[in-house]
Amino acid sequence: MIPQEFDYSAPTSLKEALQLIADGERKVMAGGRLAAPGHVVDIARVPDLNHITESGGVVHIGATATHHDLESSPVIRGRCPLLAEAASHIGDTQVRNMGTIGGSIAHADPAADYPASLLALEARIRLVSAKSDRTVAASEFFLDPFTTAVEPGEMVLEVLVNNEEPSEGYRYEKVAHPASGFAVVGIAARIKKTGGKISLARIGMTGMAPRAFRAVAAEKLLESGAGIEKAAAAVADGQDANSDLYASAGYRRHLARVWAARAMTVALSRAS
Ligand SMILES: Cc1cc2nc3c(=O)[nH]c(=O)nc-3n(C[C@H](O)[C@H](O)[C@H](O)COP(=O)(O)OP(=O)(O)OC[C@H]3O[C@@H](n4cnc5c(N)ncnc54)[C@H](O)[C@@H]3O)c2cc1C
Numbered sequence: 001m002i003p004q005e006f007d008y009s010a011p012t013s014l015k016e017a018l019q020l021i022a023d024g025e026r027k028v029m030a031g032g033r034l035a036a037p038g039h040v041v042d043i044a045r046v047p048d049l050n051h052i053t054e055s056g057g058v059v060h061i062g063a064t065a066t067h068h069d070l071e072s073s074p075v076i077r078g079r080c081p082l083l084a085e086a087a088s089h090i091g092d093t094q095v096r097n098m099g100t101i102g103g104s105i106a107h108a109d110p111a112a113d114y115p116a117s118l119l120a121l122e123a124r125i126r127l128v129s130a131k132s133d134r135t136v137a138a139s140e141f142f143l144d145p146f147t148t149a150v151e152p153g154e155m156v157l158e159v160l161v162n163n164e165e166p167s168e169g170y171r172y173e174k175v176a177h178p179a180s181g182f183a184v185v186g187i188a189a190r191i192k193k194t195g196g197k198i199s200l201a202r203i204g205m206t207g208m209a210p211r212a213f214r215a216v217a218a219e220k221l222l223e224s225g226a227g228i229e230k231a232a233a234a235v236a237d238g239q240d241a242n243s244d245l246y247a248s249a250g251y252r253r254h255l256a257r258v259w260a261a262r263a264m265t266v267a268l269s270r271a272s
Contacts, residue, residue, distance in 0.1 A: 059162075
């Protein structure tokens with residue numbers, strides 16, 4: 001591989017980083033696994049941008065927290081274990097040690113693992129620029145393949161996730177591409193039971209369509225007591241399934257049904 005030439009800045013404060021990207025021309029680099037722009041602003045040295053903390057029932061995950069940080073964090077494992085499970089499925093050890101949650105979601109690969117869990121967890125993403133600070137729902141963040149709600153001059157500051165209730169069951173299942181590890185199909189299931197019945201179901205899907213989505217029809221079927229088989233058969237309803245050399249649209253739909261049923265079954269068995 002011939003490395004591409006680029007200008008490089010390594011700010012040591014968030015303020016400096018935001019001033020550098022304010023013109024919308026320079027690109028933020030986090031772990032540097034995928035970016036290749038003309039001028040990068042390396043945020044890896046900005047202090048405290050990799051925080052993982054919990055306050056008032058909300059987990060705050062800094063943009064430069066690595067996938068390994070997430071899979072091994074006692075806060076994530078204790079408060080939003082679905083996300084820890086998803087992080088543990090990403091790539092290999094090297095990718096998990098270098099890749100960051102901010103870089104992953106800003107890149108918005110339609111086969112990335114986090115989006116399914118962030119949708120199932122109804123997470124929010126905090127975006128900052130030199131002049132603004134706003135929070136968008138995960139459902140409004142992933143817009144199209146490699147396209148997000150991040151505006152020029154903005155960067156992801158942190159991801160906010162409400163604590164999963166201890167009684168909720170969860171599961172992330174993934175059919176991994178054998179070469180890259182990315183999700184051919186990935187399913188994040190979150191299920192709550194009340195009085196022995198499913199009272200809440202949240203199903204996030206990735207890899208299946210041009211962007212990650214919530215399988216709302218399947219959620220409603222679970223919540224209405226229709227059962228896992230019927231709900232799993234509906235996970236790709238209304239979606240334009242991806243098709244590529246590895247998996248046709250029809251095969252993806254088949255994988256989605258089978259693996260969604262597995263994810264739902266485990267999530268339900270973990271719900272108390
Ligand atoms: C071999 C390989 C295998 C992989 N397998 C998987 C897999 O199985 N599942 C999976 O989900 N992912 C996988 N990935 C992706 C990986 O997990 C990283 O998340 C991804 O490479 C980007 O991470 P990064 O933090 O290094 O970001 P960078 O490469 O530094 O940046 C990626 C993009 O995001 C932008 N960016 C970075 N940080 C921010 C921020 N805070 N705010 C705004 N924009 C930002 C950059 O400008 C760039 O456009 C794989 C990657 C590789 C190289």
